[in-house]
Amino acid sequence: MPQVKVYVTLKPTLLDAQGRVVQKALNSLGYSNVEQVRIGKYLELDLSEDGDVSEQIKEMCDKLLANPIIENYRYEVIK
């Protein structure tokens, strides 16, 4: 049964307001070397069928899991 890990990230050109706050928090904890934090989403999908699911995952991401206007995505299929 394949498991798919999907990572959805905000496009680099877009301001990540949350990430900026987290970066400042890390800086104030003394981690002064943190220059940027960007927050994304991580999804795990368990699929019932084996086979080449790549096309299907791509379709799922384009249709629902990511919004191509604001987000990029990548995925890994784990057998």
Added chain:
Amino acid sequence: MKFGVVRFPGSNCDQDAYYVLRDVFGKQVDYIWHQERDVKGYDCIVLPGGFSYGDYLRTGAIARFSPVMEAVIAHAQKGKFLIGICNGFQVLCESHLLPGALVRNTGLKFVCRHVYLRVENASTPWTNSAKVGQVLRIPVAHGEGRYVAEPETLQKLNETGRILFRYCDDKGNISEAGNPNGSMEGIAGIANESFNVLGMMPHPERASEKMLQSADGKVIFDSIIKTLLLQ
């Protein structure tokens, strides 16, 4: 003339929109449940504010695939009128009926207060009772209302007069201070290419009676009613 207000699980401004259309404007209006697949009888459909499907994944992302949306998209594609307010605007962007997207406010806070909007184009079905430059005082209530789009999209919106409202100060000046969420170019409301679809983050239905501090939102309903009467 018949209006329909869609109810998704998590909609919470549906009653306000329904009340304003029925009681303030005296129009015929129905609720449309999200499982409905037929919206043929409606001249204008309202996608109300709220937190459809709990805002899971992204605001509007799940609502966009609810059964009613196929019919609503067909309604819009026929040139019939459709307005998305707040969460409704987010659903319209996710449905690709409007370009761009709405993301987390720059200040991260949920902003719930009256803001000022400047009418940028008064020759549209939604603004024909207003004047260009008119300043409207209307409340916003959202955590994810920062309008973002690719530079080419913004340019196209500007060139075609599809930016109907921008956040401004009380004098009508576009400024950072007047922008509650960090929206690009202070965009508060946009229309599609044929102007039959409007999306806006502020809530005109919460500003349609003097008793509620401002009745400036009425001009949007007045405009669309006028448009429908002239059809």
